[in-house]
Amino acid sequence: MFAEEEAALLIAAARTPQELREMVERRASGRPLEHVIGWAEFRGLRIGVDEGVFVPRRRTEFLVERAAALAPAAGAVVVDLCCGSGALGAALARSLDGPELHAADIDPVAARCARRNVEGLGLVHEGDLYGPLPQALRGRVDVLLANVPYVPSEEVDLLPVEARVHEARVALDGGRQSAVRDQ
Numbered sequence: 001m002f003a004e005e006e007a008a009l010l011i012a013a014a015r016t017p018q019e020l021r022e023m024v025e026r027r028a029s030g031r032p033l034e035h036v037i038g039w040a041e042f043r044g045l046r047i048g049v050d051e052g053v054f055v056p057r058r059r060t061e062f063l064v065e066r067a068a069a070l071a072p073a074a075g076a077v078v079v080d081l082c083c084g085s086g087a088l089g090a091a092l093a094r095s096l097d098g099p100e101l102h103a104a105d106i107d108p109v110a111a112r113c114a115r116r117n118v119e120g121l122g123l124v125h126e127g128d129l130y131g132p133l134p135q136a137l138r139g140r141v142d143v144l145l146a147n148v149p150y151v152p153s154e155e156v157d158l159l160p161v162e163a164r165v166h167e168a169r170v171a172l173d174g175g176r177q178s179a180v181r182d183q
């Protein structure tokens, strides 16, 4: 995104000149734009993104497109695992007819944020992977969406400050690469 576009978003989000000054300062100190203005665009939706919550990346829209192509046209049962803000599940649910959406995340801050974003579209559960999902889903899931933490532990320190400092470590750290190689 170009600086002019960021400036336009900040100007649109600020209610007063003072608020704009504070937002610019927060952005200049390295906070992601989406945390400063409180939302990210994802597949044409405005997804609320609270401080610390993983900012949904535009490139992940591809995953939603693939899932939409594979899902049953009507009544699909969809699980968005490691849902973060809930952007993926919300976007997929909006492109299907009468889906049953369940999203889950281990981070209470992310789960709270996702609840707002999937309100009226589905349910958000809090806990480790499949643990918090209702038993009634067993054997009924048509589509499992999952954009899990994918940065090897050894490489988290190499991330730009926007991610390394301002997104929760649990959202980024995918574990030791050597542990995967050893399996």
Ligand SMILES: C[S@@+](CC[C@H](N)C(=O)[O-])C[C@H]1O[C@@H](n2cnc3c(N)ncnc32)[C@H](O)[C@@H]1O
Pocket: 054, 055, 056, 057, 060, 081, 082, 083, 084, 085, 086, 087, 088, 104, 105, 106, 107, 110, 127, 128, 129, 146, 147, 148, 149, 150, 170, 171, 172
């Ligand atoms: C890379 S972020 C992706 C978030 C979202 N899927 C997206 O693409 O915008 C990974 C998410 O996984 C969650 N997470 C990490 N470990 C988890 C676990 N064991 N069980 C459930 N969620 C987990 C994090 O809290 C974070 O929200």
